[in-house]
Amino acid sequence: MTGPAIAPDPASVARRVIALGRRLAATRGGATVEIATTPRDEVWRDGKIRLFRYRPLADSGPRIGPLLILHGLIGRQSMTDLEPGRSLVRRLLEAGADVWVIDWGNPGRGDRFKDFTDYADHHLGDALAVLRAATHGPGAALFGICQGGTFAAIHAARHPGSVLGLVLAVTPIDFHADMHPAAPGSPAREGLLNLWVRSLPPDLLAALVDERGNLSGQLTGALFQQLAPARTLAKYTSGLIEIAEDAEAMETFLRMEKWLADRPDLPGAAAKEWLIGLYQENRLVHGTFRIAGEPVDLGAITCPVLNIFGRLDHIIPPPCSRALGRILGDRDYEEIEAPTGHVGVFVSERARDIVAPAIIRWLARLG
Amino acid sequence: MSEQGDADRDPFRLWQQSSRAFLDSTAMPESFRERCAALFAAWTRFARTYAEASGAAGPAAAGGPFDPVSWMDAGGAGGFGDLWNWFGAGTGSDPSSAGRSFVHGSAEWLAYAAALDRYRGVLAAAWLRAFQRFAAELGKYGKAPDWQRIQRLWQSAADVELDLAQRSEDFLDAQREVIRARLALAAVLRKHTGKLAELLGLPTRAELDDLQEAVHALRRELRALRPRLDPER
Numbered sequence: 034m035t036g037p038a039i040a041p042d043p044a045s046v047a048r049r050v051i052a053l054g055r056r057l058a059a060t061r062g063g064a065t066v067e068i069a070t071t072p073r074d075e076v077w078r079d080g081k082i083r084l085f086r087y088r089p090l091a092d093s094g095p096r097i098g099p100l101l102i103l104h105g106l107i108g109r110q111s112m113t114d115l116e117p118g119r120s121l122v123r124r125l126l127e128a129g130a131d132v133w134v135i136d137w138g139n140p141g142r143g144d145r146f147k148d149f150t151d152y153a154d155h156h157l158g159d160a161l162a163v164l165r166a167a168t169h170g171p172g173a174a175l176f177g178i179c180q181g182g183t184f185a186a187i188h189a190a191r192h193p194g195s196v197l198g199l200v201l202a203v204t205p206i207d208f209h210a211d212m213h214p215a216a217p218g219s220p221a222r223e224g225l226l227n228l229w230v231r232s233l234p235p236d237l238l239a240a241l242v243d244e245r246g247n248l249s250g251q252l253t254g255a256l257f258q259q260l261a262p263a264r265t266l267a268k269y270t271s272g273l274i275e276i277a278e279d280a281e282a283m284e285t286f287l288r289m290e291k292w293l294a295d296r297p298d299l300p301g302a303a304a305k306e307w308l309i310g311l312y313q314e315n316r317l318v319h320g321t322f323r324i325a326g327e328p329v330d331l332g333a334i335t336c337p338v339l340n341i342f343g344r345l346d347h348i349i350p351p352p353c354s355r356a357l358g359r360i361l362g363d364r365d366y367e368e369i370e371a372p373t374g375h376v377g378v379f380v381s382e383r384a385r386d387i388v389a390p391a392i393i394r395w396l397a398r399l400g
Numbered sequence: 401m402s403e404q405g406d407a408d409r410d411p412f413r414l415w416q417q418s419s420r421a422f423l424d425s426t427a428m429p430e431s432f433r434e435r436c437a438a439l440f441a442a443w444t445r446f447a448r449t450y451a452e453a454s455g456a457a458g459p460a461a462a463g464g465p466f467d468p469v470s471w472m473d474a475g476g477a478g479g480f481g482d483l484w485n486w487f488g489a490g491t492g493s494d495p496s497s498a499g500r501s502f503v504h505g506s507a508e509w510l511a512y513a514a515a516l517d518r519y520r521g522v523l524a525a526a527w528l529r530a531f532q533r534f535a536a537e538l539g540k541y542g543k544a545p546d547w548q549r550i551q552r553l554w555q556s557a558a559d560v561e562l563d564l565a566q567r568s569e570d571f572l573d574a575q576r577e578v579i580r581a582r583l584a585l586a587a588v589l590r591k592h593t594g595k596l597a598e599l600l601g602l603p604t605r606a607e608l609d610d611l612q613e614a615v616h617a618l619r620r621e622l623r624a625l626r627p628r629l630d631p632e633r
Contacts (some may be wrong), residue, residue, distance in 0.1 A: 145609070146616035155623060156481070225566060232572040233579070238585050246609070259566075263558030271551055 049277035056283055066287045069111035071122050079164040081138025084160045087126055095131035097396040099173040101164060102134040105180020106299045107253055110134050112379050116288050119380050124389035130396055135160050145246040145301035152303060153184040161195055173196035173398060186264045186331060187324060193335040198399045200392055202341040203349045203375050209315045215352060224350040225260050227337030230312040238308045248304035250296035260347055337365035339395045341378060341388060346377040473613045515581035519574040528566030533557040
C-alpha cells in the first residue's frame with residue numbers, strides 16, 4: 034500500500050505541519066479566535082437569557098424588519114455571525130434589516146426543569162414584548178434555526194397576532210417524514226440521527242437525560258461527529274494539512290471549531306419533550322404536543338412563512354422540514370433549497386447567494 | 401495476522417488497532433482551549449516523527465500522512481496517537497474512570513465491559529470492511545494514484561460501510577445495551593457518592609434537585625400572577 038506515489042513531498046508536508054503548529058499555538062488556547070463580532074447591544078436580560086439588537090450597518094438605518102433570530106439549545110446563535118466575510122447577520126444589516134438575536138445562555142443543572150413551555154412560549158414571548166416596546170411596532174418576524182425554528186413555529190401557532198412572519202432554517206417539524214419515500218417507488222432514506230433516537234426505548238432516553246439532569250451538549254456534539262466518522266477523522270488529520278498554509282481557510286476552520294466546542298446543554302425537561310415527544314412520538318404534526326397544558330395546532334399559523342432547508346442535510350432530513358408546507362396548504366408559504374448540509378446553509382459559499390438574498394427579498398415584501 | 405509485534409508490516413492488524421483506538425475514544429472534547437492545545441501537541445510530535453522517519457528511510461518506507469497505514473499508529477508514540485487521545489479528550493470524558501475502583505468486579509461493571517466490547521466489536525468490524533472495500537477499490541488502479549484520490553477513495557469506502565453498519569439492527573441493539581449498562585454503572589457510582597455526601601453532611605443531588613424543582617414551580621406561579629400585578633403588560 035505504501036509507495037512514493039502515495040506519500041506527498043515530505044518537505045511540503047513538513048512545511049505545512051510547521052505552519053499548522055505555529056497557527057495553533059498563536060490561538061493561545063482559542064483566545065485569539067473571534068466569532069460573532071458584529072456590533073450589538075444587550076437590550077434585555079432574564080437570568081442567563083439575553084436579547085441583543087445589532088447596530089445598523091446600512092447608511093440609511095433600518096428599513097426592513099425587525100427580524101428576531103433564535104437558535105435552539107443544540108447549537109449557538111453565533112453560527113449566523115461566524116466571521117465577517119460569511120456573516121448572514123452582516124448581510125441582513127447591510128441590506129437595511131433591523132436584526133435582533135436571543136442568546137439562551139448556558140443552562141446548568143439548575144435549569145433541568147425548563148421545558149418547551151419556558152423557551153417557546155414564556156422566554157420568547159418576553160423577548161418579543163421587549164422588542165415591541167423598543168420599536169413601538171406591532172411585533173417582529175421570527176427567524177428560527179434548527180430547534181429554534183421549532184420554538185418559533187410553536188410560538189407563531191399559539192400567538193399569531195404577535196408574529197409578523199416566520200423564517201425557518203433547517204427546522205424539524207415532522208420528525209417521521211424521513212421514514213416515507215421521497216417519491217413514489219423510491220426507497221425511504223431514514224435520517225441516521227432519527228433512526229438512532231427512534232431505536233431507543235422511551236424509558237432509556239428518559240434515564241439518559243436524568244442521569245446528568247440535562248442532555249449534555251458534549252454528547253450531542255459527539256453524536257453529530259459519529260454520524261460521519263470518516264469525515265470527522267479526515268477533517269482533523271489530512272484535511273488540516275491541506276489547509277495549513279491557507280490563512281483564510283485556517284481561520285474559518287478555527288472559527289468553526291470554536292463554535293462547535295461551545296455547545297450548550299439542553300435542559301432535561303425540554304430534552305425529554307424533544308427526544309420522546311417529538312423524535313419518537315412526532316406529537317407536533319399529530320396535534321398532541323402540549324405547551325402550557327394546551328395542544329399546539331401548527332395549522333393556526335397565519336403569518337407568511339419562508340422555509341429554508343439544506344438538500345444534503347444529514348442532521349435534519351429535508352422531508353422533516355418541508356412537511357410544514359403540507360400542513361399550511363395554500364397559505365403564504367415559500368421554500369428555499371440550499372445545496373448544502375446543515376451548517377452549510379449559513380456558512381457555505383454555495384449558499385451565500387441563495388439564503389441571504391431570499392431572506393432580504395422576503396422581509397422587504399413583508400413590509 | 402500476527403497477534404503482536406511486526407504490526408507495521410501487518411496492515412490489517414494496524415487497521416484493527418486504529419479502529420479500536422477510535423472507538424475507545426468518546427469524541428467529547430472539553431473545550432476549544434483543550435482542542436487547540438491537543439492539536440498543537442499532536443502536530444508537533446507528528447512533525448518530528450515524520451521528519452525523522454523521512455530523513456532516515458525516505459518517504460516510501462515512512463509512509464506518509466495521507467497513507468492510511470500511517471493513520472493506524474494508535475499507540476501514542478507518534479503524532480496520530482495524540483489525535484486519538486484528543487478525540488477522547490483525556491480521562492475526564494471516560495464515564496467509568498472516576499469510580500472504577502468502587503465498582504471493579506461488580507455485576508454492573510462486568511455487564512458494562514461486556515456491552516462496550518460488543519459495541520466496539522460491531523464498529524470494529526465495520527472499519528475492517530471499510531478497509532477491505534478501500535483496498536479493493538485501490539487495487540483497480542494500475543499504479544498508485546495520487547494521495548488526494550486515495551483519500552477520497554478511503555473516505556468514500558468508510559462512509560458507505562460505517563453508514564451501513566450504524567443502521568444495522570446489530571449496531572442499534574449494541575447501542576441500546578451499552579447505554580443501558582452505562583446508566584446502571586453510573587447508578588452504582590451515584591449510590592457510593594450519595595453515601596459519602598451523607599457522611600460529610602453535604603446535600604445530595606436528589607435534595608438539590610428538589611430545591612431546583614421548587615424554584616422552577618415558583619417562577620411559573622409568579623408568571624401566572626403577573627397579569628394581575630401589572631395589567632398594562
